[in-house]
Amino acid sequence: MSLDTVVEDIRDEARARAENIRAEGEARAEEIVSAAEEDAEEILESAERDVDREIEQLREQRLSSAKLEAKQQRLEARRDVLGDVREAVETELATLEGDDREELTRSLLDAASVEFENGDDVSVYGRDDDAELIESILEDEEYADYEYSGSYDCLGGVVIESEGSRLRVNNTFDSVLEDVWEDNLREISNRLFEQ
Template identity: 30%
Template sequence: MGLEAVVGDIKEKGKREVAAVQAETRAEVTRILTEAQERAAGIKQQASEEVERDVQRIINQEVSAANLSVKREMLNAEKDTLGRVHDTVVTRIAGMPATFHEMALRALLPEAAAAVGGGVVYCNARDIPTVKKILAESKELAAFSIGEPISVEGGVVIESADGRMKIDYSYRTFLETVWESGLKDASDILFP
C-alpha cells in the first residue's frame, strides 16, 4: 500500500470521525436546546400560575374591600336614617298638644312622689304652669316645689330635698330606654 493510500485512509477515517463528532455534537446541542426549552416552558408555566394566583388574590382582596366599604356605607346610611327617625320622634312628642303633656305630668309626678317623697321638680318652661297647677291640686305632692326650667322636650326631673337623688322622668329618657330595647326591631322593620 502506498503512501497515498494510507493518507487517503487516514483522511477518510478523519472525515468519518469528524462526521461522527459533528453528529454527536448536533445531537448534544439538540438535547441541550430541548432541555432548555422544556425548562423555559416549565418556568414560564410556573410564572404564569404565580401571576394568576397573585391576580386572583388581588381581585379577592379588592372585592372584599369593596364589599366592606359598601357594608360600611349601608350601616352609616342606616344609622343616619335611624338618627333622623329618633330626632323626628323627639320633635313630634315635644310638639304634642298641651293636654297630652298635662296627662303625662299627672302620671309622672305621683310616681316621682312615691320614689322621692319630696324635693324639687324641674321641667321645661312650657310645662311650668301645668306643674304648678298639679302640685297645688295634690296633697301628696305638697312636699315638692318647682325649680328653674330645664332643657327637656317634656316630662320632669325630680331632685330629692337633700339633693342626693335625682330621678329623670323626661321624655327623652323614656324614649332612650324604649329606643335601645327596640332598636334591633326597628332596624329589622326599616331595613329588611
C-alpha cells in the same frame, strides 16, 4: 501504498471522525435544546399558575374589600336613618302640646312621686316652656309639698329631687325615650330594614 494514499486515508478517517463528532455534537445540542425547551415550558406553566393564583387572590381580596365597604355603607345608612327617626321622635316630643303634653307630664310626675315620702320638700324641674304647665299640675292637693324650682334642659317631663331623701329622679321625655330606644332598637331596626 503511496504517501498520497496514506494521506488520503488519514483525511478520510479525520473527516469521518469529524462527521461523527459533529453528529454527536448536533445530537447533544438537540438534547440540550429539547431539555431547555421542556424546562422553559415548565417554568412558563409554573409562572402562569402563579399569576393565575395571584390574580385569584387579588380578586378575592378586592371582592372581600368591596363587600366589607358595602356592608359599612349599609350600616352607616342605617345609622343615619335611625338617627333621623330618633330626631323626628324628639321633635314630636318637643312640639307635643295641649292635653297630650299635660297627660304625659302628669304621668311622669306621678311615676317619680312614688320614690318620695309624704312630707318631703320636693323640688320639680322642667323645660322652660313647660313652667306654667308644671306649676298648674303642682297646684293639685296631692303635690302640696312639691315646688317648681326652675328649668331643666330637656324635651319635656320632669326632674324631681328632695334634699331630705337625697334622691333625684329623672323622668324627662329624654330619659324615657332613651330607655325605650335602647330596649327596642333591634325591633325598630328590624321594622325599618326588613330583609
